[in-house]
Amino acid sequence: MKKTLTAGIALAGVVAALAGCSPQSTADADEVRILFSAPLSGDSAESGQALLNGAELAADIINEAGGAGGRTVVIEAADDEMTTQAANSIASKFAADPKYFALAGFLDTGLAQAASVVANRSELSLISSFGCGDSLVTDADNVFVMCAAPDANGRVAASFIADQIPGATFVSISIDVPQLDFYFNGLQAVTDDRDLTWASREVYPPSATDYATVVTNALASSPDAIVSGSLQASAAQVLSQIRRTDPDVLYVDMLGEGWGSTFLDTAGDAAIGAYTQDLGLGFGGDDADRVAILDRYQDEHGTVMSAAAQHGYDTIVAIAAAADAGATREDLEDKLAEIDADGVTGPISFANGKRADERVISISEITGTAPEDRTVLAQYTVTSDGKISLFE
Amino acid sequence: MNSRRTPARGDVFTAGGTLEPRGLQRLQSSAVVRWVAIAILAAGVIVLFNAGDPFTLQVLTVALLNAAITVSLSISFGFAGIFNLSQGSFYGLGAYAAAILITDVGVPFWVALLGSIAVASTFGVLMGFVAVRLRDDYFAFASIAFTIIITQALINLPELTRGGTGFFGIPVVDIFGWRIATGRDSFLLAAIGFTVVFLVTHRVTRSFFGRAMLAVNHDEMSAKAVGVSVVFTRVVAMGLSSALAGLSGCLLTVTMLYIQPSDFSTVLSMNVTLWSIIGGPTSLIGSAVAGGGITFLQENIRAIVDYRLAILGIVVLIAVYLRGGVLRRPSWMRLPKGTR
Numbered sequence: 001m002k003k004t005l006t007a008g009i010a011l012a013g014v015v016a017a018l019a020g021c022s023p024q025s026t027a028d029a030d031e032v033r034i035l036f037s038a039p040l041s042g043d044s045a046e047s048g049q050a051l052l053n054g055a056e057l058a059a060d061i062i063n064e065a066g067g068a069g070g071r072t073v074v075i076e077a078a079d080d081e082m083t084t085q086a087a088n089s090i091a092s093k094f095a096a097d098p099k100y101f102a103l104a105g106f107l108d109t110g111l112a113q114a115a116s117v118v119a120n121r122s123e124l125s126l127i128s129s130f131g132c133g134d135s136l137v138t139d140a141d142n143v144f145v146m147c148a149a150p151d152a153n154g155r156v157a158a159s160f161i162a163d164q165i166p167g168a169t170f171v172s173i174s175i176d177v178p179q180l181d182f183y184f185n186g187l188q189a190v191t192d193d194r195d196l197t198w199a200s201r202e203v204y205p206p207s208a209t210d211y212a213t214v215v216t217n218a219l220a221s222s223p224d225a226i227v228s229g230s231l232q233a234s235a236a237q238v239l240s241q242i243r244r245t246d247p248d249v250l251y252v253d254m255l256g257e258g259w260g261s262t263f264l265d266t267a268g269d270a271a272i273g274a275y276t277q278d279l280g281l282g283f284g285g286d287d288a289d290r291v292a293i294l295d296r297y298q299d300e301h302g303t304v305m306s307a308a309a310q311h312g313y314d315t316i317v318a319i320a321a322a323a324d325a326g327a328t329r330e331d332l333e334d335k336l337a338e339i340d341a342d343g344v345t346g347p348i349s350f351a352n353g354k355r356a357d358e359r360v361i362s363i364s365e366i367t368g369t370a371p372e373d374r375t376v377l378a379q380y381t382v383t384s385d386g387k388i389s390l391f392e
Numbered sequence: 393m394n395s396r397r398t399p400a401r402g403d404v405f406t407a408g409g410t411l412e413p414r415g416l417q418r419l420q421s422s423a424v425v426r427w428v429a430i431a432i433l434a435a436g437v438i439v440l441f442n443a444g445d446p447f448t449l450q451v452l453t454v455a456l457l458n459a460a461i462t463v464s465l466s467i468s469f470g471f472a473g474i475f476n477l478s479q480g481s482f483y484g485l486g487a488y489a490a491a492i493l494i495t496d497v498g499v500p501f502w503v504a505l506l507g508s509i510a511v512a513s514t515f516g517v518l519m520g521f522v523a524v525r526l527r528d529d530y531f532a533f534a535s536i537a538f539t540i541i542i543t544q545a546l547i548n549l550p551e552l553t554r555g556g557t558g559f560f561g562i563p564v565v566d567i568f569g570w571r572i573a574t575g576r577d578s579f580l581l582a583a584i585g586f587t588v589v590f591l592v593t594h595r596v597t598r599s600f601f602g603r604a605m606l607a608v609n610h611d612e613m614s615a616k617a618v619g620v621s622v623v624f625t626r627v628v629a630m631g632l633s634s635a636l637a638g639l640s641g642c643l644l645t646v647t648m649l650y651i652q653p654s655d656f657s658t659v660l661s662m663n664v665t666l667w668s669i670i671g672g673p674t675s676l677i678g679s680a681v682a683g684g685g686i687t688f689l690q691e692n693i694r695a696i697v698d699y700r701l702a703i704l705g706i707v708v709l710i711a712v713y714l715r716g717g718v719l720r721r722p723s724w725m726r727l728p729k730g731t732r
Contacts, residue, residue: 084558084655085454088648089691092450092575110558110652117649121575122446139560178547178556 028099032067032323033074034059034316037090037105037115040079047308048107051130052077053301054312054344055105058320061293068320075316076100082107084114091115095122101329102127104315107308109133116140125333129315130308133182137354144336144350146311146318148359152382153256153277154186156361159388160252160275160378161225162194169197171218172254173211173238174229176203183229183254190388199223208234215241225250232259236266243270253277256361260304264369271366276374278362279307280345293344304371305344314343314356321348346381346391355384360391449575451691453647455684456582457640460589462667462683463676464636468516469665470673471597472629473609474523478535479664481542482634484656486512486641488546491559491651501565505642512638513631515542520630524623539658546653558652565646578647585643586680589636594676596632605629666704670711 036055039048052075059073067073078093080086087106094103095118103119103126106112112128113135119126125142132147149155161168172187174180184201191198199221202214215238218226226242226249228235236259239251251274253259259276267274280290293313297305305313318341319332327335341348346360358381364374379391461483468476486508493504519538523531547556554560564573572581596602607615608625616622645651664683671682686704 082654084648084650084652085687085691088450088454089447092447096445096447110650110654113558113560114648114650114652118446118450118575121573133557135554135557135560178550181555 029071031072031074032101032320033076033099034102034104034319035078035090035094035100036075036312037078037080037087037103037111038312039082039107040077042081044082044107047130047306048079048082050303050306050309051105051107051312053297054305054309054314055129055316057293057297057300057309058313058316058344061296062316062320068323069326071323073316073320073323078105080106080111082111084111087111087115088118091118091126094126095119095124098329101323102319102332104319105129105312106131109136112136112143112145113140116143124329125336127315127319127336129311141354142333143354144318144333145355146315146348148356148382148384149186149386150182151186151189151386152359152361152388153254154183154188155190155382155386155388156186156256156277156363156380157227157252157254158187158190158194158196159380160363161227161250162190162196163378164250165224167195167197168224169199169221170225170227170250171200171202171221171223172198172227172229173202173204173214173218174227174254175208175231175234176205180229187227187254189386211238211241214238215245218242219245219249223249225252227252227254229254231255232257232262233266235259236263236271239267239274240270250275252363256307258304258306259366260306260371264366264371268369271369274366275377276364276366278364279310280360280362290344298371310344314345314348317341317343318348318350352384358383446575449579451688453575453579453582454691455687456579456586457644457647458664458667458687459680459684460582460586460640460643461637462664462671462679463586463590463593464633464640465664465668466593466633466673466676466679467596467605467636468523468629468633469668470675470679471602471605471609472523472626472633473605474520474626474630475528475532476519476523476535476630476633477532477658477661477665478519478539478542479633479637480656480658480660481539482512482516482637483641483644483660483664484542484546484651484653485515485634486638487645487651487656488553488559488641489638490642490645491562492552494565494645495559495562501567501646504565504646505639508638508642508645509635510638512641513635516634516637517627517631519634520627523626523630535661536658539656539661543653543657546656553653556653558650559645560650562645562649562651564649572646582643582647585640586684589640590676590680592636597674597676601625601628666708670704670707672711 036052038051039045040052056075059075062068062073078090080090091103094100103115106115106128107130109131112126112131115126120142125144127144127146128136129146132145132150134150136143136145161170187198190196200218202218204211204214219242228238228251230238235253242249242251253276256277256279258278264271294305297309318336318339321339321341322332322335325335325338337350339349347358349357351357361380361382362376363378364376367373367375380388381391382388461479465476465479468474489508489511490504493499493507519535522534526534546553564571570577572578604615604620604625607620608622612622667683667686668679671678671680
């Protein structure tokens with residue numbers, strides 16, 4: 001018994017010591033430290049890294065300009081592995097340690113939702129950079145969402161088709177994942193409002209490598225346009241198969257991921273004439289500051305600044321603006337509601353609630369096989385109340 | 393008085409010559425009770441020292457729940473010898489049952505807890521019948537298929553489960569006036585849940601039924617020869633194992649207040665089985681330490697994420713080499729040489 005008791009006390013001591021090892025410190029008055037959650041390993045690591053790269057570029061540019069209210073912006077990356085367990089741990093790390101000014105990032109709605117529960121226990125708020133679902137503002141009251149509307153990309157794709165070909169018939173081809181429901185909702189909303197016919201919805205499983213069946217089914221109704229809900233490489237393969245049968249049908253991105261080198265390398269010449277959707281003003285815009293940011297990103301990372309990267313960038317701009325306005329981590333929520341900042345995608349404000357008031361989305365025609373070979377055809381402003389209009 | 397009643401199966405004579413129910417005698421003498429007491433003491437120390445540290449409480453809450461599902465797997469995998477790769481699904485079924493019952497039906501915690509246990513154990517019993525027909529690798533494949541089916545069902549029944557983006561808006565529950573609203577409340581509830589799962593598993597595995605499971609596991613023909621029903625043993629083992637996983641799932645829901653289908657994919661089921669192998673499938677303490685300890689270390693040392701699978705693989709190899717887990721199973725459980 002004595003031996004067991006000794007072992008027990010030793011065990012208790014070790015566990016308590018381990019538990020006590022968790023970081024506890026005080027805030028550094030000279031820095032704005034942001035804990036940034038993104039999947040840096042696993043299947044979503046590419047998008048997660050882009051989200052982080054955008055955030056780090058924003059911090060660099062803000063610091064070069066003197067910082068946020070004179071304080072250095074520091075990004076501390078945390079790999080959430082796209083798991084709820086990791087997101088919860090990251091949120092609790094944020095809640096436990098006052099050195100963190102803000103918690104941001106999150107590629108996925110669910111992870112931001114999970115983190116919000118933990119942060120809420122300490123009466124703290126967080127910013128979802130890319131997770132965009134309605135539940136973040138309907139079921140949580142401490143999450144700021146950088147995107148204006150979850151169905152925005154679907155709305156923009158359908159609006160573009162309606163603007164180009166009034167009375168058009170279109171079909172959609174997409175990967176079969178539930179996350180696309182928001183996008184389809186946007187397509188349906190504009191189809192109902194405008195003179196459009198959605199002839200069929202073709203889907204393929206995530207493991208698909210052959211798209212002949214869905215392409216054949218899609219072209220059977222002789223559509224005027226095909227809306228793509230496919231990711232970069234698979235979107236290119238689908239397009240290549242379409243072009244063999246119908247070289248003229250419009251091929252319009254619905255995901256707003258900004259088709260980059262992966263798409264272009266896979267599609268080759270078939271990419272020319274396709275319509276890609278970018279967050280923000282897009283390549284070829286006439287705003288020199290934004291173009292400089294996009295170019296710098298491409299120089300540093302060798303790829304175009306994707307939608308995720310731009311969302312990451314704007315997240316840090318928003319937090320820095322709040323810090324500049326004198327926010328603390330406890331009243332960040334109040335100060336974020338007052339900001340009026342200028343991000344890479346356009347103006348950033350949260351005057352109407354916890355969603356960004358508006359976002360700008362561009363449709364560009366691909367004119368060559370290099371990432372910069374594209375011409376912006378239309379720019380749309382999507383607002384948090386679901387309205388869409390041509391960008392002024 | 394005890395010495396005058398009719399002896400029942402499992403009763404034992406104590407050193408003093410009185411007749412005691414075997415379970416009580418074993419429970420009183422078992423070192424396991426001391427270990428559980430020590431674990432609770434350690435938990436208390438942690439709470440006292442870290443009452444204001446949400447990170448430690450959060451990580452320990454998850455670690456305790458992972459320890460609980462690993463311990464519950466001991467019944468089906470360790471003792472009954474069913475190659476069960478679907479423990480995460482039963483955990484998920486319990487979690488979703490609780491989420492739906494609490495949020496959409498509005499029942500109190502206790503009803504949701506019973507509902508979680510009922511749903512998980514019903515599916516567990518069904519898989520138990522599958523385990524009667526399929527053995528070893530074949531059942532492993534069936535259990536993986538079951539996990540995939542459950543995950544897909546959770547994603548594709550949005551009216552019931554909220555779909556792939558997860559179950560939101562789960563309210564804070566109230567247990568006889570105790571609101572599970574803070575990280576400390578969640579930790580304490582998880583600690584209670586773990587203790588219940590551990591003690592129930594301990595009691596089951598040390599009972600006649602526990603011996604029956606071992607008999608079926610090691611030599612089915614001999615077990616049948618002495619009157620042990622293989623069908624009953626396998627079905628009940630799966631039912632009990634999944635019921636305890638369902639209980640743990642309910643606690644996950646009320647402590648985290650958010651769940652999503654991907655939390656209960658094949659990855660979790662595989663991890664639970666790996667933890668069980670590392671800790672020793674028949675060692676309850678080993679399973680608890682492996683399930684909880686690996687979770688705790690993983691969350692505290694996120695830098696090892698890139699090497700996690702490699703480290704786990706090496707530890708599994710060591711566990712397989714040692715036979716019985718890195719934390720070796722207790723000597724009373726080891727079989728004489730030449731029997732395997």
